Amino acid sequence: MSDVSRLSPTSRLQLLVLSNGHGEDIIAVRILQELLQLANPPDIYALPLVGEGRAYQNLNIPLIGAVRTMPSGGFIYMDGRQLARDVRGGLLQLTWSQIQAMRRWVSSQQKLGNKQAILAVGDIVPLLFAFISGANYAFVGTAKSEYYVRDEVGLLPRKSKAARWENFSGSIYHPWERWLMSRRRCRAVFPRDGLTTQILQNWSIPAFDVGNPMMDGLQPKVSPQLFYMANARYQEMDRPLVITLLPGSRAPEAYNNWQVIMTAVSALMASFQERDSFLPNSGTVVFVGAIAPSLDLTTLAETVESQGWQTHLDLPLPFPDADALIFKQRNAHLVLTQQSYNECLHWGDVAIAMAGTATEQFIGLGKPAIAIPGEGPQYTPAFAEAQSRLLGLSLILVEQPVQVAQVVRSLFTNPDTLHIIRENGVRRMGKPGAARRIADCLVEKLGI
Structure with a gap:
């Protein structure tokens, strides 16, 4: 855990990255590697909300809060029993400590007069964290795509009545998620595909169709x-x-x-x-x-x-x-x-x-x-x-x-x-x- 209180004031942006899963960590690190190649890169910190954040540690990015691997390994959304196991394993206490760590980081940067921002990678959890931080933020949405409910022609036929819930408001992203993405402090949203970007732009969300980082870094040594x-x-x-x-x-x-x-x-x-x-x-x-x-x-x-x-x-x-x-x-x-x-x-x-x-x-x-x-x-x-x-x-x-x-x-x-x-x-x-x-x-x- 880094001691941000010892930092000196700097003109460089202080960027905190939030992610909630091993795959999300990897996507975040790919973006950070590009940022670090800039002539004046930001000072980067990370708070992995799921797992131990080894991808950040391999890039020597300091972690600002407690990390822990939960029993589900991050698959709590696939099975209610997995969520129950995580709650018994200390999920709520871990989440609260992470919120406090994020707030301390933002507060310390403000006291030093530093400009700070949040990059949230994953789903609504890091997005919500970014909103309550009080700082400007950007969001890389890895978990949702309009292709889950539609294609370029129209809505997909679904057998289950419960499936209608996924698109009840006209998007795979629910109204509360779109609300978080449409706040003034949310400066950019990067959906995982062009169709999702197009739908989100209907709600004046600053969504940009730039592709999916999952397809980066796949070049073979032997073509x-x-x-x-x-x-x-x-x-x-x-x-x-x-x-x-x-x-x-x-x-x-x-x-x-x-x-x-x-x-x-x-x-x-x-x-x-x-x-x-x-x-x-x-x-x-x-x-x-x-x-x-x-x-x-x-x-x-x-x-x-x-x-x-x-x-x-x-x-x-x-x-x-x-x-x-x-x-x-x-x-x-x-x-x-x-x-x-x-x-x-x-x-x-x-x-x-x-x-x-x-x-x-x-x-x-x-x-x-x-x-x-x-x-x-x-x-x-x-x-x-x-x-x-x-x-x-x-x-x-x-x-x-x-x-x-x-x-x-x-x-x-x-x-x-x-x-x-x-x-x-x-x-x-x-x-x-x-x-x-x-x-x-x-x-x-x-x-x-």
């Missing part, structure tokens, strides 16, 4: 184009089909998801035994598993080997991970990597997904993903259904893993569908560079 240096057209036909596997990052859920994904892989392998017209001329398939560093590769490898895969050394791709685990079965390879996440996203032609952010990023690159709802606490049937509305036809839901093979066949025998999916994914997730565009806008709106 897919470097696979084929000459005779590119022929080699594109001869290259392997690459299928990305996204089991999520939270244990033990990710281990359960991996078992489901491997069942889907086995069904795919069975379908490949006969010569399929949608396979490349090589007839080779490579499965690449994007595994979070927090997970145990040995546990995942045991599941792979139980499905008949054998350890192998060579891989028909220039994979930039010397520690990757490689397996082979007939004409297919399977790779587990904890160091080449971006390559897994860029190389894949299609994903089998049971993840949140990773699925959205894969689709944002213009590719289709097939989702299998799990048992949670994150990737539940309700979460997957909501994500399918957010991502539209780019995300195909199946009830059973054995259905994945049929969907893959359908996708790669319909090139027109793949073209529409490509355009849809980019439109819904935005183009790279959003963090820099947000930083440039903050310079103007917050007076950095």
